[in-house]
Amino acid sequence: MTEQDLTIKRNDTQTGLTLFSKIWNKHVVQQIDNGPTVFYIDTHFIHEVTSPQAFIGLNARGIKLLRPKQTIATADHNVPTLNQHLPIQEALSKKQVDALIKNCAEHQVELYGLGHRYQGIVHVIGPELGITQPGNTIVCGDSHTSTHGAFGAIAFGIGTSEVEMVMATQCLLQTKPKQMRITINGKLNKGVLSKDIVLYVLSKISASGATGYAVEFAGTTIQALSMEARMTICNMSIEMGGRCGLIAPDETTFAYIKGKEFAPTNEAWDKKLAYWKTLFSDDTAVFEKEYTFNAEDIEPMITYGTNPGMGISVTENIPTNTTVNQTDKSGLAASLQYMGLTEGSAIKGQKIDYVFIGSCTNSRIEDLRLVADFVKGKQKAPDVEVWIVPGSKLVEQQAIAEGIDKVLLNAGFSLRQPGCSACLGMNEDKIPAGKYCVSTSNRNFEGRQGAGARTFLASPLMAAAAAITGVVTDVRELLN
Amino acid sequence: MSQTKLNIVQSTFVPLQVENIDTDQIIPARFLKATTRDGFGENLFRDWRYENDNSNLPKQDFVLNNPIYTGSILVAAKNFGCGSSREHAAWAIKDYGFNVVISSFFADIFKNNALNNGLLPITVSESFLQQIFALTPSDELLVDLSAQTITIISTNASEQFEISAYKKTCLLNGYDDIDYLLSIKDNILQFEQNR
Numbered sequence: 001m002t003e004q005d006l007t008i009k010r011n012d013t014q015t016g017l018t019l020f021s022k023i024w025n026k027h028v029v030q031q032i033d034n035g036p037t038v039f040y041i042d043t044h045f046i047h048e049v050t051s052p053q054a055f056i057g058l059n060a061r062g063i064k065l066l067r068p069k070q071t072i073a074t075a076d077h078n079v080p081t082l083n084q085h086l087p088i089q090e091a092l093s094k095k096q097v098d099a100l101i102k103n104c105a106e107h108q109v110e111l112y113g114l115g116h117r118y119q120g121i122v123h124v125i126g127p128e129l130g131i132t133q134p135g136n137t138i139v140c141g142d143s144h145t146s147t148h149g150a151f152g153a154i155a156f157g158i159g160t161s162e163v164e165m166v167m168a169t170q171c172l173l174q175t176k177p178k179q180m181r182i183t184i185n186g187k188l189n190k191g192v193l194s195k196d197i198v199l200y201v202l203s204k205i206s207a208s209g210a211t212g213y214a215v216e217f218a219g220t221t222i223q224a225l226s227m228e229a230r231m232t233i234c235n236m237s238i239e240m241g242g243r244c245g246l247i248a249p250d251e252t253t254f255a256y257i258k259g260k261e262f263a264p265t266n267e268a269w270d271k272k273l274a275y276w277k278t279l280f281s282d283d284t285a286v287f288e289k290e291y292t293f294n295a296e297d298i299e300p301m302i303t304y305g306t307n308p309g310m311g312i313s314v315t316e317n318i319p320t321n322t323t324v325n326q327t328d329k330s331g332l333a334a335s336l337q338y339m340g341l342t343e344g345s346a347i348k349g350q351k352i353d354y355v356f357i358g359s360c361t362n363s364r365i366e367d368l369r370l371v372a373d374f375v376k377g378k379q380k381a382p383d384v385e386v387w388i389v390p391g392s393k394l395v396e397q398q399a400i401a402e403g404i405d406k407v408l409l410n411a412g413f414s415l416r417q418p419g420c421s422a423c424l425g426m427n428e429d430k431i432p433a434g435k436y437c438v439s440t441s442n443r444n445f446e447g448r449q450g451a452g453a454r455t456f457l458a459s460p461l462m463a464a465a466a467a468i469t470g471v472v473t474d475v476r477e478l479l480n
Numbered sequence: 481m482s483q484t485k486l487n488i489v490q491s492t493f494v495p496l497q498v499e500n501i502d503t504d505q506i507i508p509a510r511f512l513k514a515t516t517r518d519g520f521g522e523n524l525f526r527d528w529r530y531e532n533d534n535s536n537l538p539k540q541d542f543v544l545n546n547p548i549y550t551g552s553i554l555v556a557a558k559n560f561g562c563g564s565s566r567e568h569a570a571w572a573i574k575d576y577g578f579n580v581v582i583s584s585f586f587a588d589i590f591k592n593n594a595l596n597n598g599l600l601p602i603t604v605s606e607s608f609l610q611q612i613f614a615l616t617p618s619d620e621l622l623v624d625l626s627a628q629t630i631t632i633i634s635t636n637a638s639e640q641f642e643i644s645a646y647k648k649t650c651l652l653n654g655y656d657d658i659d660y661l662l663s664i665k666d667n668i669l670q671f672e673q674n675r
């Protein structure tokens with residue numbers, strides 16, 4: 001890894017523009033003297049947990065959404081992943097979902113709620129419906145909104161007052177963040193996925209390494225990734241502390257969007273495409289901070305601790321107080337105690353109890369295809385409980401159409417119904433206290449998957465390998 | 481929600497002499513599943529205030545339960561509002577009845593959330609903070625937002641505080657960010673036209 005700190009003051013008129021600045025500049029409504037920028041938002045996603053207070057605020061002001069057509073709602077955080085056709089059992093979850101239905105009806109907001117063919121995790125449905133487009137500004141009351149940046153958009157999570165602000169005015173008050181570029185060059189090793197790239201970068205720069213920055217991911221490795229794989233990386237830019245993550249759109253991006261439900265068509269497509277092709281960082285653009293990594297150095301990764309920066313290659317030993325990086329030194333002991341692990345010991349071979357394949361990080365069709373290909377002809381370890389949760393109805397349908405559900409069933413797994421599920425355990429899908437879970441989600445905080453739950457973050461392939469063997473496994477040993 | 485205007489606040493204060501109070505202490509996560517913004521004041525400092533969740537038995541030694549301390553100003557020790565970004569922390573303090581929080585350091589996100597909800601966070605020097613903690617329960621503080629000063633009435637000791645010009649205007653006029661944005665709606669519509 002190389003690191004460069006460029007504290008030169010950026011002067012946008014002399015140097016070129018970054019991708020971020022190009023999009024930013026097009027959305028400045030006005031600049032308040034001695035204050036923030038009035039920043040225009042193209043697309044606003046809402047869900048049941050962070051929207052109710054915002055609707056109450058609007059009602060108290062006696063106003064409606066300024067642009068209801070630019071807001072899209074779904075139910076995802078609380079919803080059950082079994083028997084979605086039945087009424088929700090948990091009373092508070094039901095109350096939040098019911099409030100969303102009522103609010104969307106009153107305010108003419110399109111709702112892809114339970115039972116709708118487009119329902120799913122908010123950060124999965126936006127892209128797959130073609131709503132997420134390059135050059136757009138996208139917000140949602142959820143920190144993983146950064147996912148949409150994979151299309152070359154400025155996308156970030158907001159608080160509830162800001163949700164109300166966007167509803168009322170389609171604008172936010174923002175201060176322009178500093179900019180960072182993370183470049184990854186070279187060819188990925190066998191068994192290494194984009195999840196490993198982002199866990200690797202996190203392990204190098206730490207869970208606060210990008211705090212306050214907008215992070216652009218670039219380089220030949222990133223350019224060679226599919227859209228699904230790019231989304232996984234931008235999704236976890238928030239785990240580095242980044243304000244948002246983004247990747248310049250290219251032919252892969254355009255091919256992904258073309259033909260999607262809400263993608264532009266005909267002349268509108270040509271016009272948009274011409275604009276999208278201008279969205280890249282100029283050669284002379286200056287970033288306040290730059291990192292460069294080699295893809296060849298990256299091996300299948302797994303986290304051992306309680307923040308996403310605490311990751312190692314699966315063949316490495318858990319760090320000790322002397323080998324751990326500076327940022328995690330003070331928290332190492334408490335972290336390992338929570339995880340029930342010992343410093344300096346191997347992580348490979350650690351017995352596990354649960355596997356969760358899902359969340360807005362890794363629940364797209366490509367993830368399910370990889371998992372199905374891998375488990376074909378193999379059998380699940382008998383004492384491991386496995387939850388495979390598609391990111392959306394469309395992913396679920398596609399998986400069934402491709403026979404993925406059958407492959408999974410033959411290997412002893414089953415496909416559940418879409419939602420956030422065990423990513424944050426707000427519904428019934430909670431990991432019991434003290435149990436170990438290999439999870440494809442994005443956060444391994446204490447209690448995130450349930451009180452006392454112990455999370456190992458990993459790629460879908462690493463998770464599937466653990467589901468087969470019942471222990472933390474180097475997936476490469478099971479690949480031909 | 482539009483806020484009440486804030487300019488001069490003269491009041492006794494509640495001293496909370498604890499450093500690094502995080503948002504989980506201000507309002508524990510288990511009280512976040514509500515669908516409204518109101519009522520969070522009931523659970524402000526829940527675990528410090530009550531013996532447990534089931535009985536509403538107050539802990540006698542906690543300052544909010546001591547009737548000699550009153551007023552709309554909360555004074556806390558260094559690094560107030562760290563931890564998760566939950567806006568509910570600011571809602572709870574405001575809902576309880578405080579208009580001003582004083583400390584020698586605030587976590588960034590908390591400060592913004594407070595300002596967005598008509599709650600004025602005032603950063604004072606460590607020595608001024610200690611002077612406040614040394615006062616008696618009947619002593620009053622005077623906050624003058626226009627002049628950006630805070631004064632201890634009995635000793636006449638005074639200090640300037642910082643606030644962004646934009647946020648100051650909002651608080652003085654009882655605007656929140658949404659009111660401000662609504663006031664420039666024509667510019668927003670114009671912007672949409674021109675793109």
Ligand code: SF4
Pocket residue numbers: 076077121122123142144359360361419420423424441442
């Ligand atoms: S899947 Fe997890 S991280 Fe993603 S939106 Fe849902 S709760 Fe948030």
